[in-house]
Amino acid sequence: MTEVAYFTKEGLEKLKEELHYLKTEGRRKISAAIAEARDKGDLSENAEYDAAKEAQGHHETKIAQLGNILASARLIDESKLDTSKVLALSIVKIKNTKNDTTMTYQLVSENEADMKTGKISVKSPIAKGLLGKSVGDKIEITVPAGVIEFEILEISR
Numbered sequence: 719m720t721e722v723a724y725f726t727k728e729g730l731e732k733l734k735e736e737l738h739y740l741k742t743e744g745r746r747k748i749s750a751a752i753a754e755a756r757d758k759g760d761l762s763e764n765a766e767y768d769a770a771k772e773a774q775g776h777h778e779t780k781i782a783q784l785g786n787i788l789a790s791a792r793l794i795d796e797s798k799l800d801t802s803k804v805l806a807l808s809i810v811k812i813k814n815t816k817n818d819t820t821m822t823y824q825l826v827s828e829n830e831a832d833m834k835t836g837k838i839s840v841k842s843p844i845a846k847g848l849l850g851k852s853v854g855d856k857i858e859i860t861v862p863a864g865v866i867e868f869e870i871l872e873i874s875r
Contacts, residue, residue, distance in 0.1 A: 723787060724794045724806045724840075729830035733791070737784040740777065748774045787829060801873045804848045806840050811872040812848070815856065820871065825849070844868075 725733070752774060755767035794807050804810050804825065811822045823838045825848065831839040838845050847859035848870065856869045 722790050722792055723827040723829060724792050725827055725830060726807060727793060729826065730791055730793055733784065733788060733829060737781065737788060740781050740784065744777055744781075748777050797875070801875055803850055803852050804870065804873055806849075807875065809874045810848055810870060812868040813871055815867045815869055 748770065751770040752767065755764055755770045758764055758766060761767050801808070806825055806827070809822060809824045811820060813820045821836075823836050823844070825840045825845045826837045828839045828841055831837055831842070840846070840849065843861050844859055847857050847868070851857055851870055853870050853873055856867060858865050858867050
């Protein structure tokens with residue numbers, strides 16, 4: 719059974735668009751590649767045909783995975799988020815107490831995580847350490863580089 723994944727409206731729309739593309743344009747491209755390879759002769763010795771069929775299998779697996787994610791996806795109404803503690807979809811400003819560096823992250827589902835835009839997975843070590851905490855809390859979080867102490871400066875939505 720797939721676990722429930724919480725999404726922002728933007729993230730859920732992006733997922734739906736990707737699934738739609740894979741089911742339409744993506745399938746057309748795979749089908750054309752298979753037809754082109756089939757036209758090249760003997761299928762028993764046709765590596766291009768085998769590769770196209772393998773690509774089709776991967777493509778259909780991706781469609782099934784996205785379908786399962788969408789089936790268990792839940793949209794969170796960001797306007798109703800409690801900002802007194804860190805929750806999924808919270809935007810959290812934290813300070814590394816050792817070097818006074820501040821960072822701002824939004825805690826999102828694994829599928830929406832994107833470090834370039836400051837969105838981290840709720841399953842990441844930092845997010846797990848922040849969940850349920852409040853402004854002013856100091857927490858030690860174990861990350862690949864070791865243990866880092868953070869202070870929560872601000873929580874918003």
